[in-house]
Amino acid sequence: MAGAAHPEAMAPLKKGATRTAPPQTPASWWGAPRVRTYLLFGATGIVYLLAGGVVWHLAWALGKGPDAWATALRGLSNPLYILFHLVTLVSLIFVGVRAFGTMMPKMQPRGGPLPVLAPGVVKAVIFGAWAAITCLLATILAGGIF
Amino acid sequence: MRVEITRFDPDKDEVPKTQEYEIPVQADWKVLDAINYIKDEVDSSISHRWSCRMAVCGSCGMMVNGEPKLTCKTPLSAYSDSIKIEPLANFPIVRDLVVDIDGFMDKFRRVKPWIVRAKERAEDMEALNEKGTYSQSPAELVVFKQFSMCINCLLCYSACPVVANEPEFMGPAAIALGHRYNLDSRDQGDRERNRIFRGAGTVFSCSFANECSEVCPKNVDPAAAVNQAKLGAVIDWAKGLVLPRGGA
Amino acid sequence: MKQLLLRFEPVIWLLFGAGLSIGTMLLTGFVLIVGLAIPLGVVPADALSYERAHMLASNVIGRLVLLGLIALPLWKGAHHLRSLSIDFNGEARDGAVGGLLYLVAIIGSVGGILAVVRL
Numbered sequence: 479m480a481g482a483a484h485p486e487a488m489a490p491l492k493k494g495a496t497r498t499a500p501p502q503t504p505a506s507w508w509g510a511p512r513v514r515t516y517l518l519f520g521a522t523g524i525v526y527l528l529a530g531g532v533v534w535h536l537a538w539a540l541g542k543g544p545d546a547w548a549t550a551l552r553g554l555s556n557p558l559y560i561l562f563h564l565v566t567l568v569s570l571i572f573v574g575v576r577a578f579g580t581m582m583p584k585m586q587p588r589g590g591p592l593p594v595l596a597p598g599v600v601k602a603v604i605f606g607a608w609a610a611i612t613c614l615l616a617t618i619l620a621g622g623i624f
Numbered sequence: 625m626r627v628e629i630t631r632f633d634p635d636k637d638e639v640p641k642t643q644e645y646e647i648p649v650q651a652d653w654k655v656l657d658a659i660n661y662i663k664d665e666v667d668s669s670i671s672h673r674w675s676c677r678m679a680v681c682g683s684c685g686m687m688v689n690g691e692p693k694l695t696c697k698t699p700l701s702a703y704s705d706s707i708k709i710e711p712l713a714n715f716p717i718v719r720d721l722v723v724d725i726d727g728f729m730d731k732f733r734r735v736k737p738w739i740v741r742a743k744e745r746a747e748d749m750e751a752l753n754e755k756g757t758y759s760q761s762p763a764e765l766v767v768f769k770q771f772s773m774c775i776n777c778l779l780c781y782s783a784c785p786v787v788a789n790e791p792e793f794m795g796p797a798a799i800a801l802g803h804r805y806n807l808d809s810r811d812q813g814d815r816e817r818n819r820i821f822r823g824a825g826t827v828f829s830c831s832f833a834n835e836c837s838e839v840c841p842k843n844v845d846p847a848a849a850v851n852q853a854k855l856g857a858v859i860d861w862a863k864g865l866v867l868p869r870g871g872a
Numbered sequence: 873m874k875q876l877l878l879r880f881e882p883v884i885w886l887l888f889g890a891g892l893s894i895g896t897m898l899l900t901g902f903v904l905i906v907g908l909a910i911p912l913g914v915v916p917a918d919a920l921s922y923e924r925a926h927m928l929a930s931n932v933i934g935r936l937v938l939l940g941l942i943a944l945p946l947w948k949g950a951h952h953l954r955s956l957s958i959d960f961n962g963e964a965r966d967g968a969v970g971g972l973l974y975l976v977a978i979i980g981s982v983g984g985i986l987a988v989v990r991l
Contacts, residue, residue, distance in 0.1 A: 498718055567908065581834070589807045
């Protein structure tokens with residue numbers, strides 16, 4: 479347990495009479511499989527930041543006019559963009575599965591006016607909404623409706 | 625079996641070190657039995673905390689092979705021929721396997737882990753006594769019961785990456801127990817506690833690693849409590865924007 | 873800076889939560905079609921010709937969805953990267969790192985509003 483935690487982690491407000499050794503944390507805390515999943519989940523933040531930027535770039539081009547829009551849309555065929563969007567899609571699914579599958583079902587407010595539903599029911603509702611929104615948006619964007 | 629144990633004598637040692645013991649073990653032993661064997665038969669100078677041996681008192685939490693465990697509940701047979709036993713991570717070390725938990729007690733006290741009531745008016749008391757003072761239905765109990773099962777073993781603090789890095793963070797058990805009182809139908813202190821939840825050491829520091837719930841030996845699911853507490857604190861904050869203080 | 877962040881923690885958390893849930897739900901279909909299907913030729917590019925894209929984006933719902941697609945992922949990203957920075961011993965630099973990340977999210981959100989308004 480060579481890795482150090484913050485030297486003041488869980489320090490009492492009033493130090494006791496005995497000298498204590500500083501708190502430790504396992505040096506390879508980040509290597510445990512569950513923790514790795516959690517860190518990867520946080521790391522998708524980079525992908526989300528970039529993805530928001532790409533959508534902004536497209537929206538800005540759309541506001542500029544037909545030529546800018548055509549150039550921007552054509553630009554997306556660049557292999558780097560395609561690779562990025564593949565990574566984005568994988569990240570979205572990973573984030574969705576963890577957040578909607580394990581995190582959100584636990585977060586239902588209790589003791590309030592709303593009934594507390596079984597986690598399975600909440601999961602089904604959220605995943606259903608995700609699938610429905612994805613299908614709707616994909617159909618609209620692909621020219622299926624409207 | 626080879627057992628590695630962290631040794632730290634505050635009078636002699638600069639930093640904690642490791643000592644190895646080779647001991648005979650029995651098939652049905654828990655990790656705690658191995659430590660007690662060493663203490664009784666091999667080296668009486670070892671310090672460790674334990675009491676009930678049945679996962680109720682919450683005093684024998686230690687790091688076993690780098691993971692926080694209640695040693696009285698963890699079978700030795702889960703490990704091969706060597707194990708490493710260390711004091712709980714993220715706490716100052718007092719001696720050997722004993723950690724200083726006063727930091728937790730300070731945080732625990734902050735969330736007001738007791739039933740807070742507005743001052744009762746004399747004219748209401750009769751009606752209150754009529755239906756049984758502060759009576760609670762089984763359905764009202766179920767709402768928070770899970771979060772009241774915490775035995776303060778503090779494994780969750782050892783598992784939490786935020787506790788390791790943010791000394792002010794109130795941490796899983798303290799927030800879960802504060803939330804437990806917010807959910808209690810007899811309690812009226814939720815506004816106060818929600819303000820504390822939004823203050824220094826805020827519940828929002830939690831990044832939902834969910835490690836607290838993974839290591840909890842009593843299935844309290846502190847991660848659920850902390851994240852329900854975030855939602856509660858946000859709703860209370862939004863109410864405060866719309867309604868004057870003291871309203872609703 | 874840390875005090876300032878603490879004051880706005882409920883707002884930040886709401887925006888982050890919206891990014892995590894609504895952002896993920898919206899981006900999936902968008903990336904699937906605009907990021908992959910059209911560039912790979914699975915869906916003809918005519919589906920998003922300038923006229924049609926403008927028609928879809930310029931009504932009220934279209935503008936709101938587009939703004940959601942731009943701003944919400946930024947808040948999810950900024951908040952998660954801040955947590956990650958703290959996990960790697962970054963409590964001391966949290967004020968600077970958190971402040972910078974949320975500044976990026978704020979600038980991006982304002983940029984998003986501008987982009988959506990001028991459609």
